[in-house]
Amino acid sequence: MELEEIQQIILNYISENEIFLYCTPKCGGSSLLDSLKKYYKTIHIHSKSFFEKFYTDNKIIDKKFNIFDCIDKSSRINDEIYIIDVYRRPVERNMSYFFQIIDILIPNYKEKTTEQLVDFFNKNKYFDYYQSIDEVANYYGINLYETPFDHEKMYLEYKFKNINFIILHFDYTKKWNVILKTILKKKKKIIIKYYL
Secondary structure, eight states: OOHHHHHHHHHHHHHTOSEEEEOOTTSSHHHHHHHHTTTSOEEEESOHHHHHHHHHHTTSOTTSSOHHHHHHHHHHHSSOEEEEEEEOOHHHHHHHHHHHSHHHHOTTGGGSOHHHHHHHHHHOOOSOOOOTHHHHHHHHTOOTTSSOOBTTTTEEEEEETTEEEEEEEGGGGGGHHHHHHHHTTOSSOOOOOOOO
């Protein structure tokens, strides 16, 4: 099979997704993926560059298409699609990542004092602050934040054609099953498995 044919198959396959979890790391994207893929074709990516790096490193797409091409095609073949991101306070996200990889960053961390670990954490930045979903909004030239986050509904929603942009808040993880049932108009409860 020729590389171009393989690339077209991959583009078609990714474009079948109805839900694009477009979340930065350590915000609950893996929990959402494992939960939603039982009900919907779902993909989880962190950013356009993350998507391109994965497929380029594996010598699959070589920049023949990008995630926006997949979203465009998905919006043409599906009645509705959802692009979901999660907001988590940057310091919380950085702390979560720090403790996930602490044995790589500081192999002898158990020998360090709390003050030394705090000092190391404060001097190193693990994520640049941005919302992943902003890349998609910028691509379509829309402002997701015309209306503020609704803390009563516990999510922000913006509709553009048949693309539903959803921003969840990490503070409301215990309510995500109810929130997503409402947003996705599911009759049955969505069970969220948490890997936070």
